[in-house]
Structures are given as structure tokens and as C-alpha cells.
Amino acid sequence: MESIPPLAFPACKPKKKPMNDSEQFNLQRRRVLMGMGAAGVALAGTALSCPAMAASPAQVTEAPSSDKTEDRHAFHGKHQTGIVTPRPACGMLVSFDVLASDREDLERLFRTLNERIAFLMKGGPVTQVDPKLPPVDSGILGPVVTPDNLTITVSVGESLFDERFGLADAKPKRLIRMVGFPNDALEADCCHGDLSVQFCSNTTDTNIHALRDIVKNLPDLLLVRWKQEGSVPPQAPAKPGVPAQSARNFLGFRDGSANPNSNDAKTMDSIVWVPPGSDEPAWAANGSYQAVRIIRNFVERWDRTPLQEQESILGRVKSTGAPMGGEHETQVPDYAKDPEGKLTKLDAHIRLANPRTAATQANLILRRPFNYSNGVNKNGQLDMGLLFICYQADLQKGFITVQTRLNGEPLEEYLKPVGGGYFFTLPGVIGDKDFIGRSLLDATQPALQPKATA
Amino acid sequence: MKKSPLALLLTLGLLNTPHSAFAATAPLELVGPISDYKIYVTEQLDELASHTQQFTDAVKKGDLATAKKLYAPTRVYYESIEPIAELFSDLDASIDSRVDDHEKGVKAEDFSGFHRIEYSLFSENSTQGLGELADGLNKDVKDLQTRVAGLTFPPEKVVGGAAALLEEVAATKISGEEDRYSHTDLYDFQGNIDGAKKIVDLFRPQIEKQDAAFIAKVDKNFAMVNKTLAKYKTRDGGFETYDKVKENDRKALVGPVNTLAEDLSTLRGKLGLN
């Protein structure tokens, strides 16, 4: 670690007594808590709001420091990571076309993916090769790859189950090619795919490093079809006893308030994971359905909408995320007491999405979205919105039913879904002998199946 | 059963929030402008119906030149009242959806209405096979007339319509995305602007009461937009195609359009409407 020059005394008088060098050093570290660099100044408070302190004595191009680069998740498990794993600040969803020409290639694809994911999620030194050769790693994270909370989640699209690899009989029952909803304006270039890979970590660069690693290692087997990066705004750590709050989306509202408890295994078994012994193919047990939607928000128009109307469209109080008339985000709206929608309108987003009746308990989903910001449109308006990702055990009862209920909602004035797709998230990799996709390949071994009639 | 005025208010959800900064306009004062607006919309729809009949007649007759000529001047009557038409989303989709709204693009079976016909007329240069689409458009416009006649216009939708029209301009007319085959976007642009100005004019006395400086600013921005658009008027009362708009004029339009969108978004609040 480079030495950090001692901080000069601030021009304004801090309230606390002057610190010694090591205290100031720690202060600087705390300042970049979540790897945010100068922006972290606002979080650490007290003396750090003085302009003199904000102009840190570190050099202009010094790497922002983070003490989270060594945070890691175990790759192996019954389920893949990146689903009930707490969502970090940065995510990226990449859709690929599989270029493999036969099952052998497909197996090589899966095994290589497995190897790369295992390495990237663990971290470690990069293999050095003769400098006359191109390096095997992009080098973005340096000679030692740090995991930085990375999870990589692999899902398969409906198109993979076509005639190419003999997988057709093993297709998950509810996996279909996404069909547009009435408000959609789907762009073919941003839709569907044979394979989706979800990268999540503390920083954009870690995700990009991982993507470039995978692309470099599978040039003949994968073609990037589309990708969408996103982020969520971090907050100061929750005070003890205070429930944590959902991150906000680009409409300025907390997003995920009604999510089921991802730490409760029973709930997740019922809502998210395909259970063993279900009507799904046996290999799919412990996997999940993944619905991805790139939903553009018309932010300029939203920002011109009266606050009252924003809240009535969503069905929540903007500042707290509480249901209408409530104080805390964690409160559950009581629709039985509000049958005519005087408090929470009948066509409010949250009420349509989850009417909270006994019957609609069957339609719960686990949301895990990110906010994306791409570019500028021809009309000078900003292209940003929600990279919506959700997981459920039954795609039909989950996302498709929920979105169908939402068709025609007032919020649609401000949204335009332009891309995404439906995928099946593969079951977890149990140990070193296992690899991602193995159960799918095993379930469709030609030798174990009767000769298929043409 | 008779309710006390307060109970009636509460059940109708009409009490202003405690933080309302604007005195509600006396509701009876809204009756005049709202009914005048409905009369205006009805007149616009009557024009739309008769122009659409002429337009589709030309299409069915195979008269490509006339059909092309009538396309843009017909649409103006729809664009001026778009916020009301949009209250009927199924009709808005079948009359005015653009190719982007359909996954299968031009080939989509449910792509109908003005822009689908526009595609054939201006991109394929043909009137072939448009019979059903032409009949459908006529039927939809008449259907819209009937539905609007039976609709009691909600006050907040009327007033909010001015802002909605400017959002239309900011999102699709500024960049020439509305009429991508014929490039007749300036007609639609003017239609949206005229429709928005009509609403402002109808509510002018009430707005002036609340904020006279505001209305002066809004007038100024409308004037700037109209002045720039006027540069592209043709002798027959139409407009040049969108590609003729100079970059500096496009920029000259963006500022006032965005500012009008911002200002008109406060109109409902200023009149004490939800």
C-alpha cells in the first residue's frame, strides 16, 4: 500500500481535538467506505464537510480505496449465488448467443464457465505468461484478482433448448420466449438470448473484469448479444435496531419494500427455488426462473409530475417508502380496510402488483433490480431506467401474472420496456466434481435416452 | 342519505392537503372553460372525421399523390387533442401507434392506423392492400367521436392535458421521430402546441388570478416556439419536412419546449386541482 501523506490541519476548526497521523489515516479510509472516493466525504460527517478536508492530500489519480475488495462469496452450494445474496452496489446482466455446434462444445462451454467463475469469485493471482504473448487477464484489477463481493449467476434461455443440443425434452415447463406486453416497445437487439450471466459486485470494474475474462476464455463458444449495467445508491450503514431500507430507483422511490424475506429459507423454498419432486424436470430442482426487463423511465416527465401524483401512482410515500398513510417502509398496507382505494388507489402500482389477498400469495416474486443510465436520445432526453431482474419458482404464476395485472397502470405513462428476456437459472454447483450446467447435460445424455424419432 | 358537507368532501377525497400553497379555484369557475374545451375537442374531432374520410377515400381509390398530400393536415386534428384521445388507450394504439411499439415492427399484425398507412404511402410509395387499414382507421375515428361525446371530462385531465401535450413534443416531435417515413413532424408539432395553448387560453382568467407573471412567461415561450415553427411554413399553409429544420432552429425550439413542459406541469397545482 502506498503511504498516505499526513493530512494538513483543516482551515476551519473541527469540533474534535486535532488527530494524530494514524487517526487521520483511518479517517480517510472511513471516508471511502464503499469505494466511493470523494463522494464518501459526505458520509463520514463532522470535520469532513469542510472544503479544506475535501481536497484530500492524496494524489489526483490515486485509486479510491476500499476495504471490501477481499469480500467474497462461496461459489459452491445447493443454489447459485446472486439470487438471495444481498445485492451489492453494481450489477450487470449480459445475454449471450451460444456458438457451440454440438453437445461436446456445450459441455466445454459449461466447464470453462465453471472454472472461470470459481476463480473470479475466489480471487487470486493471475497466471503470468511470456510477455511476447497477450496477457491472459485484462489486468483491470491488477496482478491479483480481488473478488470484491462478486457473484456470477448463469441462466439458460428458451432458445438453448432448440434442435442444436438435444436439450428439448429437458426444457423447464414454464420457460418461454418473452412475449411483449401491451406497453412494451421491445427492440430485438436487446431481447432474449441463449444464456444470461448476471454479474454483481461492489464496483462496476469488477463486473467488467469478470465479463472480459469470460469473453476472452470462450471466443468460439460465446457471442455477446446485449448487456446492461446498473447500480443502486448506497447509504450509510443502518443503525442497530433500525430496519435496513431498500435502495432507491430512478423514480426516487425505494424499490423492493415488499420483497419476501430472502434470509428465510422456508420462504425462499416456497417462492424462489424450484423444489425437488415438482412437475419440472428433475435436473431443474434448486434452480429458479429469471425474468429480465430493461425498463426505460421517462425521467424528465416524471420529475415534472406533482409529488402527490407520483405517490398516488406508486402507492407509497416517497420520502420513507412507507405505504400511504404509514410511517415505515416495513409496514404492510391493509387493503381490506381500504376496499375503495381511498388511501391506496386501486390502480396504484404496488396494489396491482400485489393485491395481498390469499389467492395472490401464489404470485410472489423476489425482485433484485439495478438502476441503469445509458446515454441521451435524439430528443435530448436521458436514457435511463430500471434493469429489472426477478426470481421465482414459477415464471407463469410469478412475473407473468404480476405484469399482466400491471398492464394499463397509470405508471405506464412514464415507462417503456425495451428489452430483456426470460431465462432459467441453473441449480447450484455442489462441489469440485460438479460444474455449472452438469445436471442439465446429464439429464439429456443421448446414450441414456431411447433413440429419438426424427 | 344526506351527508354533511364535510363528510361528502372526505368521501369524495376533495379536501386539499394541509400543505397546499394554492387556494383552490372555485369549482364553478371551472365549468365554463371545461365545457368550452369539450366543445373545442368535439369540433376538432368533427374535422378529424371528415378529413380522415377524404384521406382514406384517396387511399382506397389508389390516388397516392392526394393521399400523401392529405396525410399530415388530417393528423393535426388528432395531435391537438391527444390527451383526450389517450384516455382511450385501445383507440390511441390502433389510431396512432408507431412502429417501435410493436415487436415485429411493420410486419406486426396489430400495427394499424396513421403510421402504418404512412409507411406504405411514403416508404413503399404504394396504396396497395391498404383497404382494410383505411376502413379500420375511419371506424376508429368515429368510435373515438362517440366515446368522447359520452365522456364527462375530468377537470384535472383537461388542465393536465396542456403539460401532456408538451411532453409529447419534447419526447417525439423535437427529434422528428413521430412521422419517420413522411417527415411531416412539424404539422404534428404545431398541432400539439396549438392544443396546449388552447387549454391555457381557456383557463387564462383563473391562472392570471393565481399568478400573472407565470402566464406572461408561458405566453412568451409559446410565442418563441410559434415564431420558430413559422419559419418552416409553406405557402399552402403546411410545413416543410422535418429534415429541413436547421440544427440551430431545433436547438431554438428545445429550450422553450422544455421550459413550457416544466411550467405547464404546475398548472394543475396552481388551479388547486389534484
Added chain:
Amino acid sequence: MPNQASPQASPPRALRWAVAGSVIVMIAAGGLFYYASKVAAAKRQANHDEVLVTLHPHSCEPNALSVPAGRASFRIVNRSDRAVEWEILDGVLVVEERENIAPGLSQVINANLLPGDYAITCGLLSNPRGTLHVSPTAASDAAAKAKPSMVAFVGPLSEFRVYLSTQSSALIKAVTALEHAIEAGDLGQAQALYVPARAAYQRIALAAQRLAELDNTINARADYFDKREQDPGFAGFHRIEYALFQQRTLDGLMPVAQRLIADITTLKQQLLAQSLPPEQLVSIVVRNLNSLADVRASSGEEERYSHTDLNGFAANLVATRKVVELLRPLLSKSAAELLPKIDSAVTALDAELNGFKVNEGYASYDSVSAERRTQIADKAKVLADALDGIDPALGLSGL
């Protein structure tokens, strides 16, 4: 008065009994009379402070009235030799009225008045008007302060204004067509076109009748003029009706027709310019149907020469249905029990009128018997009473 018995001779027994009997009867009669007048007085007291107005042939007494705000009763005694109407006017708008008060009789008019200064009409149109001052009370001040938002009525009121605009335009067109026929010298055509023109008027009559001056020039019958049909002031629809159907001539009708067109053009402007609060929307319908029930159905005097009264009644019902439809959403929310009553009354009156249909039109009213006329009147009354329930149900007068 009991007979005085002579002081000396005692009267014969029968006579004594007769006298005693008649005394008892007299006392009883006196008692009954006393009881009846007490009841009558009590009834008047139930209308508290009835204001008595006597209409003489050319004046009213008193001609300057003053009452406190709120409910007031006016007893109008017609001491002239004509059937007259009596109105309370707020500027140009009629607030309350009673038509066809028969000579020699009296009628009570109840009104719910806001503070202000009003004019009152006084019999013949040529008679000078009186004044009515309504003074504010603590209750009316409180009501004015508590006046809540009426946003829920903006929709129905706007729709009604659009209705008035469209119907007025139709009226202008219809009368213009009539004028063309008159100009072309075609009596038969003019007679035919009188009917739709009248129907067009009757579809907005409920609102037109608020505009006292205009309604007089457009719609006044001959009786309201000193010299009746010969009065130079007699104009409008009924002057044309008189010429077309009684005199059977088009002579001198062009200026009348042109004046009528000018007046109904002004009428359209005025209808759109006058604001109509919610309670007025309902009260004009009730008033229109009450005049149908109480006066026009039985008299057949509205279309005295053309006997096209049924045509007008049907058009009044069209307007009534319009108002009911506009208020239906509010009624089904706040007065759900009232709606079926209104709907069935509308259906009943509609069926009654349809019974008189002949081809595209209606039977001539002189062929309609008194009993049938009573049936029409009764059904209109039931409907008027049902509609009268809207104001209290929606709390309109409290607004």
C-alpha cells in the same frame, strides 16, 4: 243567535228544544270554525311568516318585500281578471316562479333564498316590477363560510353546458329553416317546420326559462299581454304559431321570424354565459316538470293554436333524462334508493307520451281527453316529486 224568549210567556216545548238544538249546532259550528281557522293558522305558521302579495290588474301590493335568508313562503292572491304568473328574479335569472295563478285564487310559493336583492314580477308583463330584499342571517353567514368545494359537480355541470351549446345550435338551425319557409311563402312547409323548431326550444326550455326577459320575447303566450294576440308586444314562437295555425297566413311574419332568430342567438350566448350552480340544475328540471304537471298538461294552452303540446312535453322529457344521466354517478353513490324511483317515473312518463305517437309525430292535443291529460299530468308529477328528492339527497342546497 238564539231567539230572545219573551219575558212573560214561556215558549212551547218544541220551540224550546229547537232553539236549544240550534244553539248547540251554532256552538258546535262555531267551535268547528274556530278549530278550522286554528288549523289553517297553524298550517300558515308551519310555513312561518307567509308573505302576502296581492296582484291587482296593474300593480302589486305590497311592491317592496323584505325577508330573512333561508326558507320563505309567499302567498300570491290574484285579484286581477287574468291568469298570471309570479316570479322572483336574480338579475336576469328566474330563481322561483309560479305560472298560471287563476284569477280570484291564491297560490303559495316556497323559496329557499340566499341573501341579496331580487326583483319580483307583478302579473302582466307590462306591469312595473317590485323588489325583494333578502337579509343575511347568522345561519346564512355560517353556510356561506362553510361552503365546501364542489369539484364533483364540475363534470355534470360542464356536460350540461355542452348540451346547452349543442342544443342551442340545433335550435338556431331549426328556426332558420322555419324562417326560410316563411320567406319562401310556403305555409304548409312553415307549419311543418314549426314543430321541430318548438321541440328544439323545449329541449332547453328548462334553462331558457331562467332568463326572464329573453324568455318573454321568445316564448310568451298572448295572455300575458294587455291586448293579447293584438298586442304589438306579442312576438316569438307563439306569434308565429298564431299566424300559421289560427290566422293561416304568413303576412307580417318575416320580421317576427328574424327577431326570433336574433333572440335565440342571444339566448345561446346568455345560456353559456350564465353560471348554473348544482342546486339550480336540479330545481330547473323540477320546475319544468311541475309546470307540465300543474298547468300545461291539463290546459293545452301552451300550444293553443297548433295543438302540438305533446311534441313539447316529449322534448322536456329529453332534457330531464339528460340531467338525470349527468347526475347518475353521484346519485348512485350518495342516493342509491332514489335512482330506481326516478328511473321508473321517467319510464312511466315516456310510455304515457309514446302512447300518443302518430307516425313520426304526436297526436294533436285537442284530441286528447281530459282524463288522458290528467294521466299525463299525474305521471309528470310523480317524476317531479322524485326529482325533488335529489337536492336533499345530495345536500345541494347546503353546498
